[in-house]
Structure formats: C-alpha cells, structure tokens
Amino acid sequence: MGSLDEGWPEPVVCVQSLSDSGELSIPDRYIKPQPERPSLSVLNDMDIPIIDFNGLVTSPEATMKQISKACREWGFFQLVNHGVRTDLVDGVRETWREFFHEPMEVKQKYANSPKTYEGFGSRLGTEKGAILDWSDYYYLHYRPPCNTKWPDQPPSLSLLRAISTQTCPLTRLELGVDLSFLVSSGAKWPSYPVSKSVDSNVRKMNHMVLSNAIYKSVEHRVVVNPNKERVSLAYFYNPKSDMLIQPISELVTSKKPALYLPMTFEEYRRFIRTKGPQGKFQVESLKSPR
Template identity: 60%
Template sequence: MGSLGDWPEPVVCVQSLSESGELVIPGQYIKPQSERPSFFLKEMNIPVIDMTGLITSREETMKQISEACRVWGFFQLVNHGVGIELVDSVREIWREFFHEPMEVKQKYANTPKTYEGYGSRLGVEKGAILDWSDYYYLNYLPLCRTKWPAHPPSLRELMEEYTNEILKLGAVLLKVFSINLGLKEDALQNAFGGKEVGACLRANFYPKCPQPDLTLGLSSHSDPGGMTFLLPDEQVFGLQIRKDNQWVAIRPARHAIIVNIGDQLQVLSNSIYKSVEHRVVANPDKQRLSLAYFYNPKNDILIQPISELITLKTPALYPPMTFEEYRRFIRTKGPRGKFQVESLKSQR
C-alpha cells in the first residue's frame, strides 16, 4: 500500500479513456460480478420535502424530515432557498471546467494527502479496481488549503456564493434534526464544532462508458462526513441507493437538492439516523455531472453518540473518534459500502 503522499500507480483520467474511442474498458475498471450494476431497477423516489413548509406547516414538515432521516437517510429538498439561477450556473461552470483542455486540468492534479484538486481515483491501495469517473475536490472550510481552478474565471465567485447558501441551509437542517431527536436546537451544531464546521465540495464528472454493465461511476459507499448536499444532473440519471437490501434508481426533482445523512450523523444520533449506501452507474451514451457538497464536523473534534441519547436500553454503539481519524479510512481504502461505520460497533 502506498502512503497518503503518493498514488501507487500512474493516474489515468477517465475522460481521456472515454474519448479515445476504445470499445473495451481497461481491466482495472471491471468490477467483480457481485458489484456490477443492474439497469432494470424500479424507480422509487425518495421523500420530496418542500422547505417552505417549515414556515407554513412546520409540524408536518418536521415530521416528514424526521421520517426521511430515520427510514431513508436520503431526501430531496425543493424551495430550499438557493436561487434557481445559481443552482443552474454552478452546474454549468463545472461542466465548462471538465471540458477545458487536459493540460489545463492537469495543472491541478491532486495527491492522496488532501485529495484537493483534479483527480480520478479514491484510495491508495495498489491494484485496486477503479471507478469510471473524474472529479475535482475543493476544501472550503477551513480555507487554508483551498485550490481553486483559474478557469473558468467566474468559477470561484460562483462557488463562494453557492457555498454561503449551502452553509446556511446546513445550519437550518442541523437545528431541525436536533429538535426532532429531542435535543436542544444547537446540539448537533455544537457537536460539529459550532461555527468551525468543515465544508468541502466534490464536482463529479462521469464520462461516457462503452461497457457500463461492467463498471460503476462511483462504487457503493456511505458518506463519511456529516451530511451531503447533492446537486444532481437533471438530464442524465445515475444515482442509486440501497433500500431494504435492493438497489433503487433515483429520479431527481426539478431544481431540487438531494440531502443525505453521513456517517458522523449516524454516530452522533447513536444510529437513530442512518447513513445509506449509494452508488452511481455509468452511461454508454451521455456524460453526467453532479456536485456533492459535504457539511462536516471540525476535523479534530471527537465524534461520539450524544449523551442525551444514551440510556440503559440504548447504550452507546460507537467509540469516540475524530472526523480526521475516521475519514483516513476512505482516503486509504476507497469506497467500501458501510463497512467502516459498521465496523466501529465491534470496537465497543
């Protein structure tokens, strides 16, 4: 295994493979039979929640959010307060970036140390089976290491505006989650580090794939952080979640933001709220782009089940661990379903 300072093998951009015209994908992208996707899934839309209900019908909307967190771990927000024009603009500006010449993108090539920048693999295990996608990863909070692309020139300004809106939305949802758990409204925000939360973005680009039945755009995983705000591609679907041990295809609502519970919220809630496995399938005919914004605890704060949720009947399921210690797993191993968070239970 390589260290977190190096990739174990030369990194190949998947977009280059896609544009080469080859009809056979390289062996390192071919998944084991048991992990290959099915394209004949039923669509089962995750709960769609209208945020204006927090003003007009608060009790009912709070109940909808509570059920979504406990039963699904995923929901779509509409009328979320983030401007429609801004939502469309940030998607398109990242599409522009991924269509910049390869020599421009390679200036921002990343390393496993922070993952910041342009990359094409997760995890540093030599010989690992890779995903059919490229990405750009940006730290926003803390700001000290942010690696912004210079092109397109308006990208940074747009993303700072979008980030501010997502941070406001995240703070609102943490209050709602806290109240729904029977806690003080600032309980989860404080557990995340108060005003010193972490925030980062991964722009995901999924090029066309000549053999989408053999690979995945993104392997099955639960998000290691607090919660994720996903701006999906509204034209090209690809997100699937595991529900009742079956894969279900998700159809995004127009101008919706998809929210999902991360492992840290599962730990803090002592498994009342659940992070959920999800994956992305590849497409033979179309490129796909999505933006995942991660609202995370502060790196060095200890994450453990909140004391008010611990009783004799519901003992703590997870040991204390900092978020930085926790996410080192995915930086080393890459996506592995829910193995990481479930393995913590055996450490009690």
C-alpha cells in the same frame, strides 16, 4: 497500506481521457466485484419525498416530522423553495462541465495528491490495486477557504463562490433539524424525473455512530450512463478534524450499550483516503467488540 505522505501507488489516469480514447475495454482497476455492481432494476412508481423549505418557518413541527419520516424510510429527500436560484445552479453545473473539458494540461495545474483532497483528481485511496470509481472530481473547501485551489479557467468559475455562499447556510440549517433516518429499500433503483430541487442525503458515519445505530445510513450511488456524461455537485458539512465521533451519552443505556468505538473525524477521512470508498465497511469496523 499506502501512505498519505507518499505519492500515488500507480499512475493516475484521467477517466475522461480513458472515455474519450475510444478504448472498448475497461481497465481492471475500475471493475467492481460482482456483489458491488448495481442492479438495473428500475422502479418508476416510487415517489421521492419532497420537503418544502419554507415549512421550517411556517410550520416547523410538521415539516420536521416530514423530514424525519423521509429519512427513516428513504435516507434522502428533495428540497424545494430553498432560495438558491435555478439559473445559478444551472450556470455552476455548466461551468464545471466546461472545466472538465479543458485540455489536460490546464486541469493538471490543479491536480491533488494523497496529502489532500483539494484539487482535480481521479482516484481516492492510496492502496495499490484499489478498485476505483469511474469518475473524475474536483474537491474544494468552502471553510476555511483556499483561493490557490480555485481554477482560473473557465473565468465563469467565480459562480461557484456565489452558490457556495447560498448553499452552505442551508446545509447548516438542514443539519440542525432532528433527523431520523434510513431503512434499506433493497437492491432497486427508484427513478424520478429531473427537477429543480436540491437532493439531500445523510452521511454514513456521523449520524449512524452518534445515534448509536438508531439512525440507519443510506447506501447511494450514481450509475454510469453509457450514452452521456454526468456532472454532479455535492456539498458536505463536516465536523472539525479532531472532533470525537461516538454514540451520544443520552442514547447509551444498560440495555443498549455503545455499539461503536470512538474515532475522530480525521481518522475517518484517512480511512477513505487510504482505502477509497468502502460503503458501510468502515462504519462496521468501528463496532464495539462488547
């Protein structure tokens, strides 16, 4: 098993460089096993739930029921009237696009290491031979802030600080809502038009373990577009590293004992940083032998 205190087990190659090279074959480390490859089936007649954020003020009970229903049946929803200006969102997305098109020597100034997520990277997982995602990423902490990892190129990246200030309080409020979620919708890919909303989805480990499997996690992924690049902005609200994640006592009974063993959030993160994204495998490994 790779160690977070050591370097990467293999040379890290920027995915964008591989894509721009014109090479027609994909390196083996990016080829997923057949069962993990996405289906190309697309469903156009399914509507992603839309939640009006204003409803949490004007009609909170009804809105929370809508969120609960959306999370039970879909695992995610689109949030409208959230207060984050669309021009700010567009500006941040375009600014990050500019950063990823900067020369490699500029991006490498912010390269991360197995010791930390923060910075520019192209792989998760320190195990040698791990299957990698076809993507580059830039990970930043909002709290606690780390100014040394904020890129200075392009200058407009200061926009990200502004949108972080607006988005994170929304996330905190969103997570304060009683969410019940997720049934698997099968190996289909719902397709919905681009909108100016914010997509919200629930996290695998936290909610599924805390709810003692009453809440079901969603499997979600982005399929690579063969014709153009994709830029996604994701915001996560995490517990403290030493917080113990285990089924809530009120949800554990003699008829339904605790289904998962306790684990700190730091242990969960170390699993991802060692093995890379593993879907629900890590959560399943926490199941109690009882």
